[in-house]
Amino acid sequence: MSDETPVAVRLTGIGKRFPGVIANDDVNLTVHPGTVHAVVGENGAGKSTLMKILYGVQAPDSGTIEVEGNQVSFSSPADAIDVGIGMVFQHFQLADNFTVLENIVLGAEKLHGTGERARRRIRELASAYGFAINPDALVEHLGVGARQRVEILKVLYRGARIIILDEPTAVLVPQEVDELFDNLRELKAEGLTVIFISHKLDEVLKVADEITVIRRGTTVDTVVPADVTARDLATLMVGSELPSPATEVSTVTDQVLLEVSGVGLVDPHGGRDLLTDIRFTIHRGEVLGIAGVEGNGQSELVEVIMGIRHSPAGTIRLAGREISDESTTRRRETGIGYIPEDRHRHGLLLDSPLWENRILGHQTRPPCSRRGFIDRAGARADTERIVTSYDVRTPGIDTHARALSGGNQQKLIVGREMSGDPVLLIAAHPTRGVDVGAQAAIWDHIKTARRKGLAVLLISADLDELIGLSDRIAVMLRGALVGEVDPRTVTPTQLGSAMTGAEVPA
Amino acid sequence: MSTPTHEVPRDETVTRSRFSWGWLLIGIAGVILALGALRTVTGADDVASAGTMGAAVRAAMPIALAGLGGLWAERAGVVNIGLEGMMILGTFGAGFAGYQWGPWAALAFAVFMGTVGGLIHAIATVGFGVDHIVSGVAVNIIGLGAAQYLAALTFTGKPGGGPTQSPPVERMPTFDIPGLSWAGRELAQTDLVFLTDAGAVLAGLTTRVSLLTVIGLACIVGTWLLLWHTSFGLRVRACGENPQSAETLGVNVYLYKYSAVLASGAMAGLGGAFLVDDASVYRDGQTGGRGYIGLAAMIFGNWRPGGLVAGAGLFGYTDALRLRRGGESVHALLLLIGVGLIALAVWWLWKRKVAQAGVTAAFGVGLVVLHLATDSVPSDFTGMTPFIATLLVLGLASQRLRMPKADGQRYRRGEAG
Incomplete structure (x- = not known):
């Protein structure tokens, strides 16, 4: 990385303010061509905002952008695409009801049309990079890994030389992560530049040539992986040590709390x-972990236990009492806390203030309700309590949930679900898209509650989390529990292959 | 890269229903056969007469065009409940220009007025992010009020005109399709099973065809080509499915949404021109809810042009039937619907959907009994036929519809990712 090589991207003094929040402040970033450059930082540190600025989705308030030596300014992603920048977003930007082909050619119809030539070009690209993709498949039928490859194809199709990947590993199982990293190395070998956003430090150390750390909206340091450990990076990121999900001693009792037997669910659309x-x-x-590739029935299982969907067969007993026919509200009142997998769709009203969000799911219970009416004062006071004791960083409880970073939104949900002394917590991906600091806090809360006798059903795609927190792990495949593994002995790789239907390790 | 064995195996084949001419022909033949049988059984000649078919086309076109307007807007992600208002503006435009400068001016002016309605809706929903339903209702009120006000202002005192009616408007020329029209009429004269009815239908569709109908059909085919076979259409539909994704690919979402909603208004306006042409006069309240029925036809058609045409045809047919010896014809139709519902119930029973089968069978038997117990449907009820058909069809058919995913959602630039 000598100074003579022309720079692929140079960001100087970038600043971006949103009402009440400084997302970026004096960010400086230099990316050399033909390298994988990682940008790491906590959630809410401003990584995604920075990348949206580099891709022209948002305009910076200050600072300059240089691409391959030329100063540029983008008014829309079209400008960024023109100078050879492509971006794969954290939340996939795909139209589900479109085919792969339609998703890829959209906006770039001039390159190869929308018909046979485009199809051929996609096949060429797919085979050149070893992607198994059928251009005419509907995106809604694709799994997560395939969708990500469609996103990368979109970028390659436009001839991008600089590719931004925003948290690409968040949704993948370890094998898929390895495949992705193989893909990235191939891209690098072709002379492309990759900017890789992550907060998973071990992955960053594995794949990056250079690492830039962002903290509270500003660049802290740029390092080479050979010189640092994950611990050093964590210190740079949050100023504290890397947390671990591992629980110390078993607190499992012999009292059965949740008993699910013979539950099934038919696909209303006639599928499997x-x-x-x-x-x-x-x-x-006890913490029971459920391991499985997403889409194998975990969400449905949670919804059946919560009473959102109804199983035609089987029984669900909570503390000895059958709850199979009770409403969701009733189930929650009897002590089930629920951290939903998608906090934006199921956990929060994004455009409502925090104290109203505190009431959700607790609308029939004190402190949110009194004699059948909503108790505003009670709800507000209790929201203050959650904000303080769960360290939700917010200007106030009248702030809208949307304005909070993912980690803080999640801490609010955890605080809400832990109030009212639940006996069972259903936690679906409790730390997905959450930074190291918030992750440690959420893990601590789950561990504390477990010590007090809380039973937890944990669903997670983060295998370290699953292995660290669980007392037992059940593996789920195609809607059935296919085996159980001991978290004390299993490795993430073994677990990963068990999830894909290979032999379940003893 | 290793083979992705860990993917959940799913059917990755293309699941889109492929349009097939064979099935279309079988479907049309089936409908004709059913109507012919009904005619023979009940003796209600007008259920399959050439006159009814011609009237059905004239009644279906405004509905189809309103539905087409809905299709344009909703494919771009804007719910357009304001079609009725845009159609009303179109009828005024056609009346205003039509009585002064003839049918072509009527057409142009109706499209223009409809587009103005579309522009209001586009500015409110796309520009300012107003809730689509609120804006649509506002457009309906504005359209009605503006048309009434302007009509009173411009038509009062003109020969044959008044505050609620324009002077007579010259109609678009009509023509017979050579050969087909003659063959159809000849066939209809014969007394053969199926062929008689097929002839009547053919004659109805090819005799005295208005140029306006041809233009309307061209709009339907053009919309299909434009939205599904050009990059412009791909972008419009992307705005309805996932505007953020389109934005991240450099598509100017606002531009495509504006274009689509303007096109939507133009189509609705053209639908208004149809109504004026058919009545050869602008009349207050002429649309009679056809904007809404068009929207229903589009939903019935699953946001696709082909389905939309089928829906509009159904409503047009029921609308025409009430005008052609309504009591007798609608009475005969009850039998057909009743038998159809019973057949549907049997099919559902076979599919083990007992609840749906039960409800459907109950309705079916009820209709058949009603048919047998009475001789005619009172005229108070025949007028309701199209609306009841709307309700029934939407209630029974809208089980597995799929609207554009981002339909009705507010879009702001810069929120992607």
Whole structure:
């Protein structure tokens, strides 16, 4: 990385303010061509905003952007695409009801048309990079890994030389991550530049040539992986040590709290059964982890236990009492806390203030309700409590949920679901898209509650989290529980292959 | 890269229903056969007469065009409940220009007025992010009020005109399609099973065809080509499915949404021109809810042009039927619907959907009994036929519809990612 090589991207003094928030302040970033450059930082540190600025989605308030030696300014992503920048967003930007082909050619119809030539070009690209993709498949039928490859194809199709990947590994299982990294190395070998956003430090150390750390909206340092450890990076990122999900001692009791037996679910659209004959128990003080590639029935299982969907067969017993026919509200009142997998769609009203969000799911119980009416004062006071004791960083409880970073939104949800002394917590991806600091805090809360006798059903794509927190792990495949592994002995790689239907390790 | 064995195996084949001429022909033949049988059984000649078919086309076109307007807007992600208002503006435009400068001016002016309605809706929903329903209702009120006010202002005192009616408007020329029209009429004269009815339908569709109908059909085919076979259409539809994704690919979402909503207004306005042409006069309240029925036809058609045409045809047919010896014809239709519902119930029973089968069978038997117990449907009820058909069809058919994913959602630039 000598100074003579022309620079692929140079950001100087970038600043961006949103009402009440400084997202970026004096960010400086230099990316050399033909390298994988990682940008790491906590959630809410301003990584995504910075990348949106580089891709022209948002305009910076100050600072300059240089691409391959020329100063540029973008008014829309079209300008960024023109100078050879492509971006794969954290939340995939795909139209589900379109084919792969339509998604890829959209906006770039001039290159190869929208018909046979485009199809051929996509096949060429796909085989050149080893992607198994059918251009005429509907995107809604694709799994997460395939969708990501469609996103990367979109970028390659436009002839991008600089590719931004925003948290690309958040949704992948370890094998898929390895494949992605292989892909990235191929891209690099072709002379492309990759900017890789992440907060998973071990991955960054594995794949990056250079690492820039962002903290609270500003660049802290740029380092080479050979010189640092994950611990050093964590210190740079948050000023504290890398947290670990591992629990110390077992607190499992012999009292059965949740007993699910023979639960099934038919696909209303006539496909394969969503759930088949699910049976398991969770004891007080026990964390049962469910491992599985997403889309194998985990969401449906959670929804059946919550009463959002109804299983035609089987029973669900909570502390000995059958709840199979009770409403969701009633189930929550009897002590089920629920951290939903998608906090934006199921956990929060983004355009409502925090204290109203505190009421959701607790609208029939004190402190949010009194004699059948909403108790505003009670709800507000309790929201203050959550904000303080769960360290939700917010200007106030009248702030809209949308204005909070992902980690803080999640801490609010955890605080809400932990109030009212639940006996069972259903946690679906409790730390997805959450930074190291918030992750440690959420893990601590789950561990504390477990010690007090809380039973937890944990669903997570983060295998370290699953192995660290769980007392037992059940593997789910195609709507059925296919085996159980011992978290004390299993490695993430073994677990990953068990999830894909390979032999379940003993 | 290793083979992606860990993917959940799913059917990745293309699941889009492929349009097939064979099935279309079988469907049309089936409909004709059913109507012919009904005619024979009940003796209600007008259920399959050439006159009814011609009237059905004239009644269906405004609905189809309103539906087409809905299709344009909703494919771009804007719910357009304001079609009725845009159509009303179109009828005024056609009346105003039509009585002074003839049918072509009527057409142009109706399209222009409809587009103005579309522009209001576009500015409110796309520009300012107003809720689409609120804006649409406002457009309906503005359209009605503006048309009434302007009509009173411009038509009062003109020969044959008044505050609620324009002077007579010259109609678009009509023509017979050579050969087909003659063959159809000849066939209809014969007394053969199926062929008689097929002839009547053919004669109805090819005799005294208005140029306006041809233009309307061209709009339908053009919309299909434009939205599904050009990059412009791909972008418009992307705005309706996932505008953020389109934005991240450098598509100017505002531009395409504006274009689509303006086109939507133009189509609705053209639908208004149809109504004026058919009545050869602008009349207050002429649209009679056809904007809404067009929207229903589009939903019935699953946001696709082909389905939309089928929906509009159905409503047009029921609308025409009430005018052609309504009591007798609608009475006969009850039998057909009743038998159809019973057949549907049997099919559902076979599919083990007992609840749906039960409800459907109950309605079916009820209609058949009603048919047998009475001789005619009172004229108070025949007028409701198209609306009841709308309700029934939407209630029974809208089980597995798929609207554009971002339909009705507010879009702001810069929120992608």
